[in-house]
Amino acid sequence: MSKILVFGHQNPDTDAIGAALAYANLQQTLGKEIEAVALGTPSEETQYALDYFEISAPRVVSEAKTEVSDVVLVDHNEFQQSISDIADLNILAVIDHHRIANFETANPLYYRAEPVGCTSTIILKLYKEAQIEVPRAIAGMMLSAIVSDTLLFKSPTCTAEDVTAAKELAQIAQVDLEEYGLAMLKAGTNLSDKSVETLLDLDAKSFTMGEKTVRVAQVNTVDIKEVFARQAELEAAMASENQTNQYDLFVLIVTDILASDSSLLAVGSDLDKVEKAFETTLENNRAFLPGVVSRKKQVVPQLTESFNN
Amino acid sequence: MSKILVFGHQNPDTDAIGAALAYANLQQTLGKEIEAVALGTPSEETQYALDYFEISAPRVVSEAKTEVSDVVLVDHNEFQQSISDIADLNILAVIDHHRIANFETANPLYYRAEPVGCTSTIILKLYKEAQIEVPRAIAGMMLSAIVSDTLLFKSPTCTAEDVTAAKELAQIAQVDLEEYGLAMLKAGTNLSDKSVETLLDLDAKSFTMGEKTVRVAQVNTVDIKEVFARQAELEAAMASENQTNQYDLFVLIVTDILASDSSLLAVGSDLDKVEKAFETTLENNRAFLPGVVSRKKQVVPQLTESFNN
Numbered sequence: 143m144s145k146i147l148v149f150g151h152q153n154p155d156t157d158a159i160g161a162a163l164a165y166a167n168l169q170q171t172l173g174k175e176i177e178a179v180a181l182g183t184p185s186e187e188t189q190y191a192l193d194y195f196e197i198s199a200p201r202v203v204s205e206a207k208t209e210v211s212d213v214v215l216v217d218h219n220e221f222q223q224s225i226s227d228i229a230d231l232n233i234l235a236v237i238d239h240h241r242i243a244n245f246e247t248a249n250p251l252y253y254r255a256e257p258v259g260c261t262s263t264i265i266l267k268l269y270k271e272a273q274i275e276v277p278r279a280i281a282g283m284m285l286s287a288i289v290s291d292t293l294l295f296k297s298p299t300c301t302a303e304d305v306t307a308a309k310e311l312a313q314i315a316q317v318d319l320e321e322y323g324l325a326m327l328k329a330g331t332n333l334s335d336k337s338v339e340t341l342l343d344l345d346a347k348s349f350t351m352g353e354k355t356v357r358v359a360q361v362n363t364v365d366i367k368e369v370f371a372r373q374a375e376l377e378a379a380m381a382s383e384n385q386t387n388q389y390d391l392f393v394l395i396v397t398d399i400l401a402s403d404s405s406l407l408a409v410g411s412d413l414d415k416v417e418k419a420f421e422t423t424l425e426n427n428r429a430f431l432p433g434v435v436s437r438k439k440q441v442v443p444q445l446t447e448s449f450n451n
Numbered sequence: 452m453s454k455i456l457v458f459g460h461q462n463p464d465t466d467a468i469g470a471a472l473a474y475a476n477l478q479q480t481l482g483k484e485i486e487a488v489a490l491g492t493p494s495e496e497t498q499y500a501l502d503y504f505e506i507s508a509p510r511v512v513s514e515a516k517t518e519v520s521d522v523v524l525v526d527h528n529e530f531q532q533s534i535s536d537i538a539d540l541n542i543l544a545v546i547d548h549h550r551i552a553n554f555e556t557a558n559p560l561y562y563r564a565e566p567v568g569c570t571s572t573i574i575l576k577l578y579k580e581a582q583i584e585v586p587r588a589i590a591g592m593m594l595s596a597i598v599s600d601t602l603l604f605k606s607p608t609c610t611a612e613d614v615t616a617a618k619e620l621a622q623i624a625q626v627d628l629e630e631y632g633l634a635m636l637k638a639g640t641n642l643s644d645k646s647v648e649t650l651l652d653l654d655a656k657s658f659t660m661g662e663k664t665v666r667v668a669q670v671n672t673v674d675i676k677e678v679f680a681r682q683a684e685l686e687a688a689m690a691s692e693n694q695t696n697q698y699d700l701f702v703l704i705v706t707d708i709l710a711s712d713s714s715l716l717a718v719g720s721d722l723d724k725v726e727k728a729f730e731t732t733l734e735n736n737r738a739f740l741p742g743v744v745s746r747k748k749q750v751v752p753q754l755t756e757s758f759n760n
Binding site for chain 2: 240439
């Protein structure tokens with residue numbers, strides 16, 4: 143049996159790292175030789191969780207085929223969000239909660255996707271199906287992932303299963319869910335000391351929409367104004383990223399985690415498609431999106447449909 | 452809650468029809484308004500099973516959007532094997548055991564694929580997870596699907612889970628597994644009264660390989676010679692299908708279900724890729740493939756790799 147690597151998407155968020163750690167732990171317990179790695183360093187939010195539960199951050203890799211042939215993807219499937227040499231690897235399994243696109247395999251595989259708020263909610267099911275107990279620190283990381291992905295259950299992506307899973311994991315992790323969750327989310331909103339380039343890369347994903355490539359970044363904050371104080375600098379960096387990486391459009395979603403609203407900033411071509419997607423008018427390249435907190439459910443499908451029509 | 456349609460692939464085999472019937476039964480028991488339909492009429496093998504367990508064949512449909520917006524796919528995912536208007540439908544769920552290719556959704560969905568021999572083996576798990584009992588006739592169709600897909604456990608796609616599931620389902624269905632299974636398989640090998648066009652369409656699927664479209668048909672027989680007595684007629688029909696449907700290559704796999712071997716017939720371009728895929732030399736457009744019985748595991752990956760290099 144050869145070694146397996148498991149990893150989440152590029153610009154890893156807490157679920158990308160937490161789900162990889164949890165899946166690796168489960169499979170190790172079942173006797174597999176598997177290592178959780180990451181396609182980037184942890185965000186401050188994720189680092190808060192890792193420190194709290196005393197777990198080391200996964201080793202960062204940028205390619206896999208030099209060390210393994212078999213990989214498992216968690217929290218993503220689209221190849222452009224995955225490891226650079228994904229097309230040369232044998233994908234054994236995918237555990238995910240996103241749409242499926244730009245993904246294919248030559249062989250049958252294990253694919254488990256469910257329309258829930260967090261990959262870690264599905265991984266908890268896998269532990270139960272295998273009748274394996276979740277260790278405390280792993281439960282803490284899975285709980286952190288659910289809190290992160292659902293913004294403490296405020297996101298429309300959150301399902302009853304996510305809430306139940308988080309409560310169960312909080313018990314195993316021995317933390318007060320609300321208190322720990324808010325502290326962890328706030329740890330991720332410290333944006334003032336970050337360069338605009340860092341900020342745009344904290345949680346950014348690329349999507350193919352129609353014939354175009356669209357970059358959608360999201361940052362969480364407790365002070366939207368503070369972020370937009372640097373709007374000119376942000377726009378310059380977004381335009382520069384578009385040019386360097388051949389993105390047609392760069393959309394930044396700035397989410398107020400307390401008010402559960404977002405403001406959008408768009409730079410690039412097809413701004414009319416952005417306006418159509420959100421039935422809004424951009425003013426100074428910006429639009430306020432009341433009630434929008436989920437990129438997956440309230441941003442990407444709307445943009446995709448707008449680009450497809 | 453609006454009505455849902457569930458269906459297997461075009462040119463339905465016993466799993467495509469059995470898994471659709473089983474999934475619909477499970478979801479109806481759980482309170483959903485869902486109907487199993489089929490993208491074609493049952494084969495003689497499938498009809499034998501339907502008659503034995505006194506179930507009506509599912510209604511045949513060729514498009515869905517005029518009656519529903521939500522669909523569930525079983526035993527396939529590739530769009531070119533699915534309903535004609537698949538790109539306009541909302542895919543709620545997929546239950547499958549094939550590679551994933553030419554498949555995408557705009558929204559998160561339930562996707563359950565496992566590398567087992569038959570979709571119905573996975574659906575038995577879904578019944579258990581939902582704690583619903585499988586009715587006798589449905590168990591009979593699921594058992595028939597496993598026997599069909601694994602050629603009574605002789606295919607290399609067959610896993611220990613398929614064998615266990617089949618034994619359990621045979622008990623519920625109140626049949627002797629070996630005796631019923633062989634009788635059902637033999638019912639599907641009556642090829643002599645069929646036109647070559649019908650024979651080529653019994654169990655045929657299209658695949659995108661590299662830049663090419665490859666049609667791979669498979670027929671089961673207890674007498675390979677009988678099939679190749681009509682080789683000239685078959686080749687003419689394959690060439691005609693290639694032209695009509697823009698297939699670059701048509702590969703027919705004739706499988707001896709008793710000897711567990713196959714003979715291949717290839718018509719079209721890229722015959723060198725066929726030779727490379729199976730490390731063989733075509734003679735009179737034919738090659739003997741010892742031990743090959745599974746299109747999914749012993750034909751499609753080999754051809755795909757050959758076309759990709």
